[in-house]
Amino acid sequence: xxxxxxxxxxxxxxxxxxxxxxxxxxxxxxxxxxxxxxxxxxxxxxxxxxxxxxxxxxxxxxxxxxxxxxxxxxxxxxxxxxxxxxxxxxxxxxxxxxxxxxxxxxxxxxxxxxxxxxxxxxxxxxxxxxxxxxxxxxxxxxxxxxxxxxxxxxxxxxxxxxxxxxxxxxxxxxxxxxxxxxxxxxxxxxxxxxxxxxxxxxxxxxxxxxxxxxxxxxxxxxxxxxxxxxxxxxxxxxxxxxxxxxxxxxxxxxxxxxxxxxxxxxxxxxxxxxxxxxx
Numbered sequence: 111x112x113x114x115x116x117x118x119x120x121x122x123x124x125x126x127x128x129x130x131x132x133x134x135x136x137x138x139x140x141x142x143x144x145x146x147x148x149x150x151x152x153x154x155x156x157x158x159x160x161x162x163x164x165x166x167x168x169x170x171x172x173x174x175x176x177x178x179x180x181x182x183x184x185x186x187x188x189x190x191x192x193x194x195x196x197x198x199x200x201x202x203x204x205x206x207x208x209x210x211x212x213x214x215x216x217x218x219x220x221x222x223x224x225x226x227x228x229x230x231x232x233x234x235x236x237x238x239x240x241x242x243x244x245x246x247x248x249x250x251x252x253x254x255x256x257x258x259x260x261x262x263x264x265x266x267x268x269x270x271x272x273x274x275x276x277x278x279x280x281x282x283x284x285x286x287x288x289x290x291x292x293x294x295x296x297x298x299x300x301x302x303x304x305x306x307x308x309x310x311x312x313x314x315x316x317x318x319x320x321x322x323x324x325x326x327x328x329x330x331x332x333x334x335x336x337x338x339x340x341x342x343x344x345x346x347x348x349x350x351x352x353x354x355x356x357x358x359x360x361x362x363x364x365x366x367x368x369x370x371x372x373x374x375x376x377x378x379x380x381x382x383x384x385x386x387x388x389x
Contacts, residue, residue, distance in 0.1 A: 136292055219354075299349070
């Protein structure tokens with residue numbers, strides 16, 4: 111896909127996007143962190159943590175409107191309804207998280223001597239028991255669709271215009287990791303690891319995961335639907351206690367291997383069998 115923006119306009123849009131994505135999300139998360147740490151005398155429900163995912167979405171929408179008007183909005187949302195892609199990508203986006211979760215369950219059984227409670231899939235952090243469909247749907251809509259509309263739908267095509275797909279993925283992955291920083295001061299799993307150990311681990315995980323998302327996005331020529339399915343389902347299964355205490359690690363190791371294979375097979379320019387998507 112040929113680029114349709116001038117380099118100067120593209121750079122301005124990227125800078126504006128980063129500023130707004132961080133500002134909107136951190137305006138929600140920083141007060142949560144300050145409240146949780148007892149720095150401010152204000153009780154803030156941890157459940158509003160899910161609203162932080164709207165930052166990338168709103169940033170992309172605002173910049174698209176101001177930069178290109180209705181055409182920019184149309185371009186942004188086009189990928190959400192792009193469902194006619196190869197069946198193998200649906201199989202990957204939906205099947206891989208389920209398979210890796212099943213492996214994590216088996217590993218938990220071996221380590222602990224008992225099967226984990228799969229009923230925990232009906233629960234999400236900070237909210238009453240929702241049931242599996244709503245719990246999964248919450249992850250797909252928030253840290254799936256809302257995030258990916260910004261990171262891949264808006265940002266990645268602009269980064270790829272004058273970078274290889276690999277360098278664009280790394281660039282995006284670094285900022286994506288820093289976007290998560292406030293969560294280290296209120297989320298129990300991240301607090302347990304600590305920022306000095308947890309952040310490097312998160313950074314590495316998101317860098318290799320970013321390669322897979324770029325492969326999915328470029329291979330389907332811009333299907334946000336496919337990327338959203340993989341992102342939302344992977345997060346949903348990997349953070350659930352239903353997979354046992356080692357689920358996140360068990361599910362992340364194959365991701366590293368897959369990322370390496372993508373790089374070796376397709377090379378850094380496209381990271382996919384199709385040309386990279388650019389704006």
